[in-house]
Amino acid sequence: MTVDSAGRLVDLGEARALIEAGATLSVAGDAELLAQLPKGNWIGGSTPYFMADDGGTCRNDRLFVHRFDLGEGTIQRYDRDSLPSLLVDAPENGFTLLILPAGSGVLEDYAHHAPTYHDMFLKPVAGWVSGVRVDRLGQDAALVVDGRSGEQLAQEAIALHLALPADMTAMVHAISLFEPGDGAEIEFPATGFSATDCLIDGRPGNLREYMAAAGIDQRLPLVADYCGAMVNVSIQGVDEGAQRVAFYAPVFEGVRYRFAKPVVDYPERFLEAMPSEPGTLLFGCNCILNYLYSELEGRRTAGLTGPITFGEVAYQLLNQTAVYVTLEPA
Numbered sequence: 001m002t003v004d005s006a007g008r009l010v011d012l013g014e015a016r017a018l019i020e021a022g023a024t025l026s027v028a029g030d031a032e033l034l035a036q037l038p039k040g041n042w043i044g045g046s047t048p049y050f051m052a053d054d055g056g057t058c059r060n061d062r063l064f065v066h067r068f069d070l071g072e073g074t075i076q077r078y079d080r081d082s083l084p085s086l087l088v089d090a091p092e093n094g095f096t097l098l099i100l101p102a103g104s105g106v107l108e109d110y111a112h113h114a115p116t117y118h119d120m121f122l123k124p125v126a127g128w129v130s131g132v133r134v135d136r137l138g139q140d141a142a143l144v145v146d147g148r149s150g151e152q153l154a155q156e157a158i159a160l161h162l163a164l165p166a167d168m169t170a171m172v173h174a175i176s177l178f179e180p181g182d183g184a185e186i187e188f189p190a191t192g193f194s195a196t197d198c199l200i201d202g203r204p205g206n207l208r209e210y211m212a213a214a215g216i217d218q219r220l221p222l223v224a225d226y227c228g229a230m231v232n233v234s235i236q237g238v239d240e241g242a243q244r245v246a247f248y249a250p251v252f253e254g255v256r257y258r259f260a261k262p263v264v265d266y267p268e269r270f271l272e273a274m275p276s277e278p279g280t281l282l283f284g285c286n287c288i289l290n291y292l293y294s295e296l297e298g299r300r301t302a303g304l305t306g307p308i309t310f311g312e313v314a315y316q317l318l319n320q321t322a323v324y325v326t327l328e329p330a
Contacts, residue, residue, distance in 0.1 A: 007064060007065065007066040007067075007281070007283065007284060007305050007306050008052075008053070008064070008065060008305070009050055009052040009053070009057075009059075009062050009063070009064050009065075009305075010062065010063055010064075010065050011061070011062060011063075012033060012036060012037075012061075012063065014065075015027060015037060015063045015065055016036075016037060016038055018065065018067065019037060019038050019039075019040035019041075019042055019147070020038055020040065022040070022041065023040075023041070023042075023067050023069075024041045024042065024067070024068045024069075024070070024072055024073050024160070024162075025040075025041070025042035025043075025065050025066065025067055025068070025147070026042065026043055026044070026065070026066040026068070026097055026099070026160060026283070027042055027043070027044040027045075027063050027064070027065050027066075027145070027147070028044065028045055028046075028047050028050070028063065028064040028065075028128075028130075028306075028307035029044070029046070029047070029048070029060075029062065029063035029064065030046065030047075030048045030059075030060040030061075031046040031132075031140070031143050031152065032060070033060065033061070033062075033063055034046065034063070034143070034145050034152070035150070035152065037063075037145075037147070037150070038150075039147060039148060039149060039150050040147050040148070041072055041073070041075065041147065041148070042075075042145075042147030043075055043097070043099060043144070043145065043146065043147055043158045043159070043160050044099070044144065044145035044147060044158075045099040045101075045128065045129075045130030045142075045143070045144045045145065045158075045307070046101075046130045046131065046132060046142055046143045046144075047130055047131050047132075047288075047307050047308060047309060047310070048060050048132075048133055049288060049291055049307070049308030050062070050064045050305075050306070050307055050308055051284075051286050051291075051296070051300075051301055051304065051305045051306055051307075051308060052064075052305055053300075053305060054298075054300070055296070055297070055298040055299050055300045056291050056296035056297045056298060056299055056301075056308065057297065057298070058133075058297070064305075064306060064307050066097075066282070066283050066306070068160070068162055068282070070162050070163070070164060070165075073160050073161055073162040073163070074089070074160070074161040075146065075147070075148055075158065075159070075160055075161075076089055076158075076159050076161065077146055077153065077156050077157070077158055077159075078106060078156060078157045078158075078159060079106065079155070079156050080105050080106055080109050083106055083109055083110060083117075083157060084113070084117050084118070085118070086098065086117060086125070086157075086159060087117055087118060087119035087120060087122075087123045087125060088118050088119060089159075089161060090119065090123045090125070090161045091123075091161060091162070091163040091164075092123075093163065093164050093166060093168075093169065093330075094123070094124070094161060094162050094163040094164050094170070095124045095125075095126070095161075095162045095164060095170035095282065095325060096123065096124065096125040096126075096127075096159055096160070096161050096162070097125075097126060097127050097159065097160045097162070097283060097325075098125055098126070098127035098128075098157060098158075098159045098313055099127050099128055099129075099130055099144045099157065099158050099159075100127070100128075100129050100130070100144070100157040100311070100313070101129070101130050101141070101142040101143055101144050101153065101154050101155070101156075101157070102129050102130060102131045102132075102142035102310040102311065103141070103142055103154075104142070104154060104155050104156075104157075105155060106155065106156060106157045107129060107157075107311070107317075108193070110157070110313075110317055111193075111249050111250050111316075111317040112191065112250055114315065114316045114317065115315075115316055120315060120316075121315055124169075124170040124171070124172050124325065125172070125313065125315055126172045126283060126313055126314050126315075126323050126324075126325045127159075127285075127312075127313040127323075128285045128307060128309035128310075128311065128312055128313060128323070129142070129309055129310040129311030129312070129313075129317075130142045130143060130144055130309070130310065131288065131309065131310030134288070134292070141154040142154065142310065144156065144157060144158040145158065146158055164327070166330065167329060167330050168327055168328065168329065168330055169327075169328050169329070169330045170282065170325055170326070170327060170328075171279075171325065171326045171327075171328050172314050172315065172323070172325050173314070173323065173324050173325070173326065174229075174312070174314040174318060174321050174322070174323050175270065175273050175274065175321065175322040175323075175324075176230060176231075176232055176318075176320065176321045176322075177263045177266065177269050177270065177273060178220070178221055178223050178230070178232055178260035178261070178263060178320065179223065179230065179260060179261050180223045180224075180230070180257075180258035180259075180260065180261070181220075181223075181258055181259050181260055181261045182258075182261075183214060183216075183258055183259050184200045184201045184210065184214070184258070185200075185201055185202075185256050185257070185258055186198050186199065186200055186207065186210075186222065186256070186257045186258065186259075187199040187254070187255070187256055187257070188251045188252070188253055188255075188257075189253060190253050191250050191251065191252045191253045192250055192251065193236075193246060193247050193248075193249070193250050194244050194245060194246045194247060195207050195244070195245055195247075195251060196208070196242070196243050196244050196245075198210075206243050207245045208238055208239075208240070208243045208244065208245050209243065211238070211245070211259075214259075216259050217262070218235045218238065219235075219289070219293045220235075220259050220260045220261075220262065221233055221234045221235065221259075221260050221319060221320050222234075222235075222247075222251065222257040222258070222259060222260070223257065223258060223259070223260045224252075224255045224256060224257045224258075225256075226255070226316075231316075231318060232249075232260070232318065232319045232320045232321060233247050233248070233249050233250070233251050233257065233319060234247065234248040234249065234287075234289055234319035234320050235247060235248075236248050247319075248289075248310070248311060248319045249311065249317050249318070249319045263294070266290060266294030266296065266301075267294070267296065267299045267300065267301055270301045270302060270304075270322070271301070271302045274301075274302040274303070274304065279326040279327060279328050280326060280327040280328075281303070281304075281324060281325070281326055281327075282325040282326065282327050283306065283323075283324060283325040284304045284305060284306035284322070284323065284324035284325075285306040285307050285308070285309045285312055285322070285323055285324075286301060286304065286306065286308055286309070286312075286322040286323075287308070287309060287310075287311070287312055287319060287320050287321055287322070288308050288309060288310050289319065289320045290320055290321075290322070291308045301322070304322060304324055306324075
């Protein structure tokens with residue numbers, strides 16, 4: 001598959017040169033490396049994991065750069081109060097790239113409320129959740145970077161709003177290889193990032209107890225139909241004492257979920273799921289859980305490269321999903 005991609009893995013010197021030349025960029029990398037970049041027209045997020053041309057890798061001496069040759073674009077920061085206006089600020093014909101820090105209030109708000117934001121699903125928005133090395137979870141803070149000032153932010157989101165020519169449009173795509181399994185149907189009494197009690201095939205029960213009794217592999221997400229799209233909610237952890245299951249994205253009240261079927265040979269299945277002629281690729285990312293659970297280190301996923309992330313954005317927050325954006329004729 002041939003993809004015209006603007007994204008690639010570079011060293012610090014090359015990233016500096018691009019910024020100093022005035023390029024409009026999105027940069028992913030280790031927080032210490034991001035701190036060494038000059039000020040310019042770029043946004044960034046922390047992750048040491050990448051899908052490069054030669055496969056998945058963890059590097060603290062490289063940066064993944066997406067370059068946008070579509071004009072300067074507009075960079076904007078969002079806190080919890082201003083986040084609902086994200087797409088009000090976006091151009092009428094364009095594309096918004098959004099980066100949110102893992103563990104932040106803005107991420108929680110986006111996960112809960114993004115589908116209700118003004119112009120959501122009318123203006124293209126994609127992006128990712130920044131993170132840290134998995135062995136540093138709970139110790140280091142996930143960060144985003146406002147490249148105009150070089151500030152690193154743990155409780156704000158950063159967005160790059162790009163206007164497109166009138167004859168072009170951006171298309172947001174999400175690839176999930178997971179399908180609902182044949183197990184019980186699960187409903188939750190409230191929307192949230194964790195759950196204890198729930199309905200299991202219509203009967204009251206405890207989610208952790210059901211998972212133990214049914215032998216559920218915690219690497220498999222819950223899957224539900226959100227208005228025609230299959231969306232994953234991944235398991236973050238299980239608190240045995242509190243009988244509570246934590247998620248990377250919220251489960252929603254009134255939605256029916258099932259645990260997913262296992263996926264065999266993720267890279268091969270991913271290759272099959274990618275379109276043969278995807279068009280001009282503007283942006284791509286893939287989930288850290290796919291990287292870890294499907295053992296993607298050193299393995300390629302078709303022509304899709306980009307940061308390995310701690311949540312993905314294709315309009316709403318997603319888990320265990322690959323997201324990419326293509327430039328298409330209007």
